[in-house]
Amino acid sequence: MQISSRFTLAIHIFACIDTFGNEYKVTSDFLSRSTNVNPVIIRKILGQLKGAGLIEVARGTGGTTVAKPLKEITFLDVYHAVECIENGNLFHFHDNPNTNCPVGRNIHHVLDDKLLRVQSSMEKELASITLEDLKQDMEKYLHDEI
Amino acid sequence: MQISSRFTLAIHIFACIDTFGNEYKVTSDFLSRSTNVNPVIIRKILGQLKGAGLIEVARGTGGTTVAKPLKEITFLDVYHAVECIENGNLFHFHDNPNTNCPVGRNIHHVLDDKLLRVQSSMEKELASITLEDLKQDMEKYLHDEI
DNA sequence: CGAGATGTAACAACAAATATTACAACAAAA
DNA sequence: TTTTGTTGTAATATTTGTTGTTACATCTCG
Numbered sequence A, B: 001m002q003i004s005s006r007f008t009l010a011i012h013i014f015a016c017i018d019t020f021g022n023e024y025k026v027t028s029d030f031l032s033r034s035t036n037v038n039p040v041i042i043r044k045i046l047g048q049l050k051g052a053g054l055i056e057v058a059r060g061t062g063g064t065t066v067a068k069p070l071k072e073i074t075f076l077d078v079y080h081a082v083e084c085i086e087n088g089n090l091f092h093f094h095d096n097p098n099t100n101c102p103v104g105r106n107i108h109h110v111l112d113d114k115l116l117r118v119q120s121s122m123e124k125e126l127a128s129i130t131l132e133d134l135k136q137d138m139e140k141y142l143h144d145e146i
Numbered sequence C: 001c002g003a004g005a006t007g008t009a010a011c012a013a014c015a016a017a018t019a020t021t022a023c024a025a026c027a028a029a030a
Numbered sequence D: 001t002t003t004t005g006t007t008g009t010a011a012t013a014t015t016t017g018t019t020g021t022t023a024c025a026t027c028t029c030g
Helices: A006-020 A028-035 A039-051 A075-082 A102-127 A131-145 B006-020 B028-035 B039-051 B075-082 B107-127 B131-145
Strands: A055-057 A064-066 B055-057 B064-066
Touching: A006 A028, A006 A039, A006 A064, A006 A075, A006 A131, A006 B107, A028 A039, A039 A055, A039 A075, A075 A102, A102 B006, A102 B028, A102 B107, A102 B131, A131 B107, B006 B028, B006 B039, B006 B064, B006 B075, B006 B131, B028 B039, B039 B055, B039 B075, B075 B107
Parallel strands: none
Antiparallel strands: A055 A064, B055 B064
16 A cells, blocks of 8 residues: 555645745645645645644635744654554554464564564654755756746 | 555465474465465465465465575565555655646656655665564574473 | 635545455365 | 365455545634
């Protein structure tokens, strides 16, 4: 299974706030048009990002702003905000290995630390990328377009 | 979304072949009892592992054996064998960003290499673990049980 | 108040994971 | 050659998660 597109959507949303926040009011409709995704889905993601303290959403009047300096928000923060994963485990373990079988009752002991190593290595890489990096790269591409 | 339990199941299967292969005939029914998973699911996974050249399955008479030395099979090999992921991409990108929007038409340029870095770091860690490591650890636990 | 937003609930459409039943094809042993 | 146990696979069901959509109460500000 792939990681839900909510993650790339969330990053896209931040890119829009960075790029257009000074010029336009960034509403769920605005974001819906840029991403080509239903505004209700956008609002759900905005709710998750707000819940994680990454953005502020103006109720009533509308519009979204970033809640912290961009260099203090990592891809891992965004990932954790929008990817609701059971127990935080990347790997889904089969539920009931047979405890009467020597392998069945030990498979968790043997595997768990290895799976955690893999997950940690991925999360470490996610944590090494910030929204500031994203902004820099996006500005470069936008500048080259002209 | 979590990675399907087919992966931990496949590893469990290898652990059973390692542990019981000399003593018993390792059939899909045998594996079904150890994992507590339906034998048809097991056979489907066995088919994927066979397709990847990692095991051999005896048609008719039944039973499964490993096709290569354990130290030559990595977790990444197993992962690729059983995890059928679109284009091999870990992250699902939203399908149609609006190309009339400057952010929409550049988001792929900006994001793709970052996502690939994350995926590679995970796959590198998966590649660093072999079935031989699994066997060593399993034997240690089995020995300590006595 | 009225206009334009957000927050949410409810429901539908779809896809993937997992379970289950059934059965043809197969290989070896009796 | 028949029997037995097994694999391979199709068909179907159930469940769960994702994404889309409609509707509407609520909010803020002009």
